[in-house]
Amino acid sequence: MSADPLHILKTVYGYDAFRGPQADIVRHVTAGNNAFVLMPTGGGKSLCYQIPAMARPGMGLVVSPLLALMADQVAALRQAGVKAAAFNSDLPSDERRALWRDVAMGALDLLYMAPETLLRPEIMERLSRVPLSLIAIDEAHCLSQWGHDFRPSYQQLDALVAAFPDTPRMALTATADAPTRAEILAHLRISESDAFIAGFDRPNIRYEIREKDDPRGQLARFLKDHAGESGIVYCLSKRKTEETAAWLCAQGYDALPFHGGMDRAARQANQTRFQNDEAVVMVATIAFGMGIDKPDVRFVAHIDLPGSIEAYYQETGRAGRDGLPSDALMLYGSEDVALRSRFIEESEAPEQRKRMERQKLDALLGLAETATCRRQALLSYFGDRCEPCGNCDTCAEPPRLFDGTIAAQKALSCIHRTGERFGQAYVVDVLLGVEDERILRFGHDGISTFGIGKEHDNRTWRAILRQLVALRLIDVDLAGHGGLSISEAGRRFLREKQTLMLRVPAAPRARQGKVSRQQASADLPDTDRALFQALREKRMEIARAQNVPPYVIFHDRTLIEIAAARPTSRREMAAVPGVGEAKLERYGPAFLSVIAEHAN
Incomplete structure (x- = not known):
């Protein structure tokens, strides 16, 4: 197919005009130039390579990380009348021969492959004999060691530069901070002048972040607004994924689990159900969802803390790809913070990588604890900006702050005087002066911090302790029994008598402001x-x-x-x-x- 890009846009996709920077990108690549495209999910990245591939002579080669994503894209293109195919090692031999015959005859507009397949010598040799219109590398953040979805095979794609020096190269992603962008450009030899940064804002998504209080109750209240809709619930562990899916089924939802420990056929069957039905809730670890093309996901809920702002942004970005109103909920607690910290410290990564991961976790906790607009905090991480959005929980219900200096001093002192080995519930009981059997047995009813925290209730003290963990003033020993101890930053806080403003925990209640398909x-x-x-x-x-x-x-x-x-x-x-x-x-x-x- 060789035609004017605007004509292709109308006849194939049914649209009269390009959106945002699409026209500039399409014109730039159709003219034979390289391009780096950073565009929010749902912004129309796919058109930026699909249309130039059809407008230029030859076949477009698309590198994509997952078979499910490739199948999705190919199915959608074929529905629109585009000659597209995906090559993978699972293809039966007769289908494989037919595909290569189509490639040799110039009968395909677009061919999708995973990097591991593409880089095999025999595949590279076959493609060297075919005129290529362009090479598009989707989910390009996988190439960077600083990206949250780093895949070593992606870094080997720099071999394409030497193998196809005259073919335009495109790298496309929705998620890349400055170090990630720099590494992508360097590996693929794409100039800064060929970079198109379209921003990160997803105004149709309502962001909500809450401290964990009653996770299942909080999730149930959130899902009341989304009956009969598709959505994703992210959990940190395989076991929690299974348990949460079973619990949701008992609540009347059509919920399915998805995690890396499942049989491959079972995972595939659940993913197909999610994509083909309109009201399935997928309960998953982060193993699910990269590049999911389903446009009508109306909500994404994290009931455990994700790994970074990049991961949070990409995972919430799976909601509302069609631009219609959608919801994102994240719950977090002190154990989440401690567990994420432990993952970092116990990893075999070099110290430089660990330092970067600590910084990313701190940035995520800053987003969780912010008292200002969530969207402003989220976008500023990526170097983007916006006015207060009015479409997040802190805009709708600005959190109240209080001078938590004395409360923090009391909490840290209580942790110290009880030996820095007891968990949150025990410390709170000592602060409140609860005379239970354990406190009496350890003699902590006689220490100076027993009963000194009666100005706050149990729920407020738990919220205070969570914030002190998030602020790294308290460490949590997850390897043991969740015992709290004072960090070096906490000791410095006590020595220097710093002032500390904390959030007043919001009273638990049903969510306000329904955002659902009915509103669409x-x-x-x-x-x-x-x-x-x-x-x-x-x-x-x-x-x-x-x-x-x-x-x-x-x-x-x-x-x-x-x-x-x-x-x-x-x-x-x-x-x-x-x-x-x-x-x-x-x-x-x-x-x-x-x-x-x-x-x-």
């Missing part, structure tokens, strides 16, 4: 909302018949546009954003029939 179509009149649901049912019927995810037929956003416009002819339907020529030909009659049935 809220601007439609009741009759149009009924049509929207009927269109979704037709889409699901077609998708199940083809065994493909419903969103590769049409996105929810396109169905909303159809419901609002109510086209009565193919010509009118062709004017709806997101309806390209192939989909109009294939699905136009079925959806026009549904519209006719719902005519006023």
